[in-house]
Amino acid sequence: xxxxxxxxxxxxxxxxxAVQFVANKQCPFTNGDCIKPDHGACSVQQVSGGTIICCPxxxxxxxxxxLFEVGHEVFGEGTELITADxxxxxxxxxTLVGNEAVMFGKRWGGELPLPRPPRADGGKAGxxxxxxxxxxxxxxxxxxxxxxxxxxxxxxTGSYKDQAxxxxxxxxxxxxxxxxxxxxxxxxxxxNKRILPQLIYKxxxxxxxAKCSKGLFFICPHSVYQKIMDRLGNHLHGYPIGNGTxxxxxxxxxxxxxxxxxxxxxxxxxxxxxxxxVATAFTSPMNLPPQDVYAAAIAAALR
Numbered sequence: 040x041x042x043x044x045x046x047x048x049x050x051x052x053x054x055x056x057a058v059q060f061v062a063n064k065q066c067p068f069t070n071g072d073c074i075k076p077d078h079g080a081c082s083v084q085q086v087s088g089g090t091i092i093c094c095p096x097x098x099x100x101x102x103x104x105x106l107f108e109v110g111h112e113v114f115g116e117g118t119e120l121i122t123a124d125x126x127x128x129x130x131x132x133x134t135l136v137g138n139e140a141v142m143f144g145k146r147w148g149g150e151l152p153l154p155r156p157p158r159a160d161g162g163k164a165g166x167x168x169x170x171x172x173x174x175x176x177x178x179x180x181x182x183x184x185x186x187x188x189x190x191x192x193x194x195x196t197g198s199y200k201d202q203a204x205x206x207x208x209x210x211x212x213x214x215x216x217x218x219x220x221x222x223x224x225x226x227x228x229x230x231n232k233r234i235l236p237q238l239i240y241k242x243x244x245x246x247x248x249a250k251c252s253k254g255l256f257f258i259c260p261h262s263v264y265q266k267i268m269d270r271l272g273n274h275l276h277g278y279p280i281g282n283g284t285x286x287x288x289x290x291x292x293x294x295x296x297x298x299x300x301x302x303x304x305x306x307x308x309x310x311x312x313x314x315x316x317v318a319t320a321f322t323s324p325m326n327l328p329p330q331d332v333y334a335a336a337i338a339a340a341l342r
Contacts (some may be wrong), residue, residue, distance in 0.1 A: 040158055040196065040197055040222060040224030041069035041085065041086050041214075041215075041220035041221065041222060041223070041224070042083045042084060042086075042195065042199060042220060042221060042223050042224060042225070043083060043085075043202070043218075043219050043220045043221070044078075044079075044080045044081045044082075044083055044199065044202055044203065044206065045081075045084050045090050046065065046080065046081035046082040046090075046097070046292075046301075046302065047053050047061070047080065047203075047206050048052040048064075048065070048066070048073065048079045048081070049066065049067035049068060049081055049082070049301060049322060050067075050300055050301060051295060051300070051309075052206045052212075052334055053206070053211075054300055055211065056300050059276070060073075061079065061206070061207065062074040062277070064079065064227075065217050066096050067301075068081075068096050068097060068099050068100045068246075069096050069099050069146065072186075072235055073096075074094065074095075074096055075094060075291075076197060077200070077203065078200060078202075078203035079203060079206070079207075080093055080187045080199070080203065080336070081093070081094045081096075081097040082094075082097060082302075083195070083199075083225075084294060085123065085224070085225065086218075086220060088228060088262075089206060089262075089291070090291070090292050090302070091193065091196060091225060091260060091262045092192050092260035092262075092290070092291075092292065093191050093192050093193060093194070093225075094192060094275060095191060095192050096278055097192070097304070098190055098192070098259075098260075098290060099190075100301075100303075100304040100305050103301050104142075104257050104304065105190075105288070105290060105304070105306070106120075106142065106171060106173070106188060106190075106258075107120055108288075108306065109173065109186070109188060109288070110140050110173045111258050112174070113173070113186050113280065114140050114175050114184075114199075114252040115138075117138050118139070118140050118175070119137055119138055119139050119140070120139075120140050120141075120142050120173065121139050121140070121141060121142070122147050122148050122218065123141050123143060123147075124148065125325075126139060126141045126176060126180060127180075129180075130179070130180035133199045134178055135176070135177075135178045136176050136178055136324060137176075139176055140173050140174060140175045140176065141172075141173070141174045141176060141208070142171065142172075142173055143171065143172040143173075143174065144170055144171035144172070144188075145170075150169070150170065150171075151168070151169065151172055152166035152167075152168055153166060153167055153168065153169065153244070154285070155167055157218070159169070167200040168189045169188070169189065169241060169245075170188055170189050170191075171187065171188035171189075171190065172185055172186075172188075172254060173185060173186050173188065173232045175185075182250060183250070184250045184251070184253070185248075185250055185251055185252075185253075186250040186251065186252070186254065186255070186257045187241070187245055187251065187254075187255050187256070188213070188252035188254060188255075188257075188258060189237075189238065189241070189255065189256070189257050189258070190255070190258045190259075191234060191258075191259055191263070192259065192260055192263065193225055193227065193229060193230075193260065193262070193263050194225075194226040194229055195223050195224065195225055195226060196223060196224045196226045197221070197222055197223035197224055198221070198222070198223055199221030199222075199223040200221075201214075201218075201221055202214065203219045213317075225262075227266055228235055230263065230270055232269055234267070235267065235270065235271075235317070235321050236322070237320075238255070238257060238285060238314075238317065239314060239317060239318045239321060241334050242254070242255050242283075242285050242314030242317070242318075243314060243318075245283075246283035246314060248282075249282075251282055252281065252282055253280050253281065253282075253284075254280060254281060254282060254283060254284035254285055254286060254311075254314075255284070255285045255286070255314070256285075256286045256288060257286070257287050257288070258288050258289075258291065259287070259289055259290075260290060260291065261289040261290065261291045261308065262309050264287055264289035264290070264308065265289075265325060267287065268310075269326070270321070270326075271281035271317065271320040271321060271324070272320055272324055272325035272326045273326075274320070274325055275310075275312040275316045275320060276313075276316060277310065277311060277312060277314060277318070278311055278312055278313055278316075279311065282313070283313055283314055284311050284312065284313055285311070285313070285314050285317055286309060286310070286311040286313070287308075287309065287310045287311075288306065288309045289306075289307055289308045289309075289339065290304055290305060290306055290307060291304075291305050292305065293305045294303065
């Protein structure tokens with residue numbers, strides 16, 4: 040395992056424009072505190088392969104453009120996305136015109152806690168959260184329809200603290216063998232253990248919502264999208280966006296812009312299917328290894 044930090048607090052390591060963000064441990068994409076201040080990595084690179092976005096806040100670049108793109112796609116280009124506070128103010132003033140959609144999420148009015156089903160032992164079930172809800176309202180401020188958005192990247196395994204510490208100190212990092220890589224890797228198994236199970240559960244909850252007319256959207260890096268499709272076997276049927284669907288939207292990063300000195304966020308693919316298709320493919324995978332592969336491995340080890 041080995042990886043290199045490609046973006047450190049939003050910029051190539053040691054880029055002068057990053058100095059204030061590094062010093063204050065702030066995110067240039069949300070203008071708030073960095074959610075991973077101990078290492079400040081927005082994207083990384085393995086020895087082979089392209090850049091991998093590893094911080095969800097990196098997907099909020101260009102003033103949350105990825106979220107606005109979804110809102111405009113499902114509710115129309117003329118839709119104005121506003122905060123819950125702004126919606127309440129306009130309702131009180133009688134200035135709602137019926138083309139508004141309210142954004143519920145971090146820094147936009149808070150995530151909406153949704154109760155879990157009761158526990159069998161009678162204990163407290165707690166809540167779970169959908170990252171974002173985009174709720175279309177009418178001119179009276181009443182809910183017409185909504186869609187839900189999950190925004191996720193991928194975790195790392197191991198540590199690249201040595202690399203981050205060097206960048207915090209303004210020093211170069213050579214790493215093992217002088218290649219500039221730390222002994223860390225990507226936790227791709229989280230696709231199976233966490234990401235897909237959460238999407239399936241939340242997708243089933245949302246399909247019972249009569250006003251969730253556009254289903255669930257999952258915004259992720261292209262590398263995560265590829266891992267999900269590989270895990271599901273790449274045999275899913277496409278469907279139009281609607282209740283009970285899940286739409287995968289993936290993004291990558293372009294080359295460093297010589298004016299901003301940052302890498303632009305680039306939309307690269309979208310695919311919509313049903314939550315049932317995803318659940319079936321997850322529990323009945325089609326891309327299995329050959330039959331008796333374990334027996335062959337044991338036999339080989341015993342020779």
